Amino acid sequence: MGNSGVTAMSKQRQSKFAIISIVLALGAFALFVLATFVDPLSAYSTVLMVAGLALLIASWGIYFFGGRTAQKLEEAAENVITVIGCRSCDLREERAFTLGDYIFKELGQCKKCPGNSYIRAIYAVPLKKE
Amino acid sequence: MVTAGQGLFSLGNDMTSIIVNIVWMVLFFAVILLFNQRMQIWSYQRNAEKATARLQFLADKSREDALNSIKRFAQENVDIRSQVTGFLDFFLIEPVDRDPFGVLGRLEHILDNRRDRFKAFVSQIAPKAGKTEAANTEDILEAAMALTFIFKIVRHYLLLGKKTKSLMIFVQLDMQLPMIMKMAEAYYNAQKTFSTGKPIGDGLGALVASKLMLGQPKKQIAEDVVYAELDLSNRKVVVLKAEGPGGVVGKPGEAVKQLVENLGGKVARIFMVDAAGKLEGEKTGEVVEGIGAAIGDPGPEKFKIEDVATKFKIPVDAIICKMDIEEALTTIRKEVVEASDVIVEKIKKAILERTKEGDVVIVAGIGNTIGVGQ
Numbered sequence: 001m002g003n004s005g006v007t008a009m010s011k012q013r014q015s016k017f018a019i020i021s022i023v024l025a026l027g028a029f030a031l032f033v034l035a036t037f038v039d040p041l042s043a044y045s046t047v048l049m050v051a052g053l054a055l056l057i058a059s060w061g062i063y064f065f066g067g068r069t070a071q072k073l074e075e076a077a078e079n080v081i082t083v084i085g086c087r088s089c090d091l092r093e094e095r096a097f098t099l100g101d102y103i104f105k106e107l108g109q110c111k112k113c114p115g116n117s118y119i120r121a122i123y124a125v126p127l128k129k130e
Numbered sequence: 131m132v133t134a135g136q137g138l139f140s141l142g143n144d145m146t147s148i149i150v151n152i153v154w155m156v157l158f159f160a161v162i163l164l165f166n167q168r169m170q171i172w173s174y175q176r177n178a179e180k181a182t183a184r185l186q187f188l189a190d191k192s193r194e195d196a197l198n199s200i201k202r203f204a205q206e207n208v209d210i211r212s213q214v215t216g217f218l219d220f221f222l223i224e225p226v227d228r229d230p231f232g233v234l235g236r237l238e239h240i241l242d243n244r245r246d247r248f249k250a251f252v253s254q255i256a257p258k259a260g261k262t263e264a265a266n267t268e269d270i271l272e273a274a275m276a277l278t279f280i281f282k283i284v285r286h287y288l289l290l291g292k293k294t295k296s297l298m299i300f301v302q303l304d305m306q307l308p309m310i311m312k313m314a315e316a317y318y319n320a321q322k323t324f325s326t327g328k329p330i331g332d333g334l335g336a337l338v339a340s341k342l343m344l345g346q347p348k349k350q351i352a353e354d355v356v357y358a359e360l361d362l363s364n365r366k367v368v369v370l371k372a373e374g375p376g377g378v379v380g381k382p383g384e385a386v387k388q389l390v391e392n393l394g395g396k397v398a399r400i401f402m403v404d405a406a407g408k409l410e411g412e413k414t415g416e417v418v419e420g421i422g423a424a425i426g427d428p429g430p431e432k433f434k435i436e437d438v439a440t441k442f443k444i445p446v447d448a449i450i451c452k453m454d455i456e457e458a459l460t461t462i463r464k465e466v467v468e469a470s471d472v473i474v475e476k477i478k479k480a481i482l483e484r485t486k487e488g489d490v491v492i493v494a495g496i497g498n499t500i501g502v503g504q
């Protein structure tokens with residue numbers, strides 16, 4: 001359904017920010033470990049500490065502020081079908097919904113027989129995401 | 131390569147290392163002990179701020195969409211913006227229930243007043259709208275009002291939490307946000323469905339009734355409700371639904387009451403068909419049978435059906451079709467349309483099994499009949 005499409009999109013965006021935030025935090029952790037345990041790098045421990053802290057702040061910032069301005073509406077991913085039938089024969093046609101359609105609307109003479117055609121059903125089919 | 135170093139977290143036994151480690155530990159515990167609650171508040175507050183921004187966006191967008199829908203039926207050179215914006219804050223005060231005697235009568239009176247005000251407002255701002263378009267416009271306004279209300283409530287608790295710096299306010303708000311956001315997104319998408327006049331999931335009951343009464347002459351009974359009579363294996367079946375294809379629910383309780391009283395209470399069974407909320411894990415379009423008045427109104431209509439059924443000792447059968455709130459408010463899904471055929475067959479079978487020849491049966495299709503004619 002369309003609404004679930006919108007919700008799914010925003011959830012996807014949220015999880016993307018969460019993953020970036022976790023990656024940055026892990027990067028910061030790695031820098032701290034390098035600065036502490038790897039002897040040849042101990043001379044640069046201050047630089048590594050500053051870089052690690054910068055990564056932590058970026059991680060924190062993305063976690064808290066990520067998606068704040070993402071106020072777009074992804075359009076509903078659904079296909080609405082109108083099914084046409086006939087009161088006298090087995091006519092069944094499908095077409096896209098158009099404004100003014102409603103279920104049991106009379107559509108005049110049938111294409112196959114002298115009977116009256118009408119709208120048998122209208123329903124939404126969710127579009128599969130590519 | 132990897133050895134104990136003298137870098138960031140010194141591991142040696144010299145005085146410098148010990149002091150550095152003590153400083154780190156003091157800093158760590160200071161942050162955890164002194165700023166723990168503040169950090170939690172920041173975290174919850176950020177979630178609430180994000181949700182509020184989203185809700186404001188949805189509320190603003192729904193207002194603009196409503197204006198665009200109404201403009202088609204408004205008079206030229208008339209500014210409807212201020213009128214519509216003001217109307218979105220329209221409210222209803224529920225009757226006092228400290229003395230519950232007659233509360234449903236008073237509630238019905240207030241709901242009738244509200245419906246009348248809505249109709250009057252729509253005819254005032256959209257005089258070119260026909261009956262169907264006017265009914266759909268009422269639904270569009272309802273959705274915009276719901277979104278405005280949700281946004282204002284969430285913003286209220288966000289600002290209250292910030293003002294009082296109360297972690298508990300933020301925690302309670304944060305726990306409810308997933309459901310609130312789901313509901314808000316459903317209302318937003320419902321508004322788009324209403325503006326195009328497509329049938330919605332909640333219209334399942336009306337769809338079933340329409341299928342049963344197809345080809346029969348229809349008569350008006352109660353407000354916005356029509357009924358038709360048909361013969362099914364020598365049983366008289368009276369089918370009723372809200373009058374479509376405009377977006378109305380009518381007063382089916384009043385209609386059932388009037389029909390039963392007109393028939394002198396000689397009704398063998400009442401069948402009620404409605405859409406019902408599904409539990410997580412249940413399938414959309416699942417058809418379930420039970421007993422009782424299957425109607426989700428605020429009370430008065432359900433009460434009338436229960437009251438008249440009790441008075442004349444009429445069994446009430448309920449057939450429901452499962453769907454979630456999003457599916458109930460947006461374009462009807464294929465599974466639900468297919469379920470309507472299953473329900474029609476179930477009703478026919480149940481009438482044959484549970485009633486005898488010559489009996490009178492009432493079938494009430496409950497729900498919003500937008501996009502469903504008869």
